[in-house]
Amino acid sequence: MSAxxxxxxxxxxxxxxMIAAQTAFETKMLLRNGEQLLLTVxxxxxxxxxxxxxxxxxxxxxxxVDFLAPGILALAVMSTAFTGQAIATGFERRYxxxxxxxxxxxxxxxxxTSKTLSVIVTEVLQVVLLTVxxxxxxxxxxxxxxxxxxxxxxxxxxxxxxxxxxAGTLKAEATLAAANLVFLLLLVGGGVIVxxxxxxxxxxxxxxxxxxxxxSDGLRDxxxxxxxxxxxxLGIVAVWAVLGLGAAARYFRWE
Numbered sequence: 001m002s003a004x005x006x007x008x009x010x011x012x013x014x015x016x017x018m019i020a021a022q023t024a025f026e027t028k029m030l031l032r033n034g035e036q037l038l039l040t041v042x043x044x045x046x047x048x049x050x051x052x053x054x055x056x057x058x059x060x061x062x063x064x065v066d067f068l069a070p071g072i073l074a075l076a077v078m079s080t081a082f083t084g085q086a087i088a089t090g091f092e093r094r095y096x097x098x099x100x101x102x103x104x105x106x107x108x109x110x111x112x113t114s115k116t117l118s119v120i121v122t123e124v125l126q127v128v129l130l131t132v133x134x135x136x137x138x139x140x141x142x143x144x145x146x147x148x149x150x151x152x153x154x155x156x157x158x159x160x161x162x163x164x165x166x167a168g169t170l171k172a173e174a175t176l177a178a179a180n181l182v183f184l185l186l187l188v189g190g191g192v193i194v195x196x197x198x199x200x201x202x203x204x205x206x207x208x209x210x211x212x213x214x215x216s217d218g219l220r221d222x223x224x225x226x227x228x229x230x231x232x233x234l235g236i237v238a239v240w241a242v243l244g245l246g247a248a249a250r251y252f253r254w255e
Contacts, residue, residue, distance in 0.1 A: 082159035189213075
């Protein structure tokens, strides 16, 4: 046995390993939270089944599920990347968790990266579940898969930035109330369940600029109408992603 075999080697783990460990921890915490599961999994699934099975809203020609499924996918992205992340991060900030993590060997940008990766993991599970449910309800998706992935990634970036901005600037209780209120308002007015042509022209022009509206419309253009690449909707979501992430990076407070 050579000398120095048991010599300790103190130091931080490789960065990629720290990010992977933090991502796994964030994902487990998210999936173990009953309230978050209600928001991110159960509500979108129930809405998809209910509005597909019962003729509550006139979704136009064709099967209701063909209109609803893309919108519910957009809602799932918003519920996880925006609402769920804003509430969880807001209370972590209030209880000093972020302050302590910020003093660890894990860089602050890597912590935010881990949170984003945990959101992506959760969204993958959501998309798989909602896709299975929609297919069982008779959904017939078609279009460019790359465009769908690009829309979902940009939508995740946009809503993550907005969620972190809210969590990093408001008090936890205000974040809880505001995030849930925004979720409900965008559920109704974001083109998720109610078609945008049901709104007056002036109101519709404003609503179409919202990130969830652009994401829903873009996914619907691809999956329902077979568009190759919805550049207009992609551009709107990309602008929100840049603005949201930029503002979060600038104004996020760790304490």
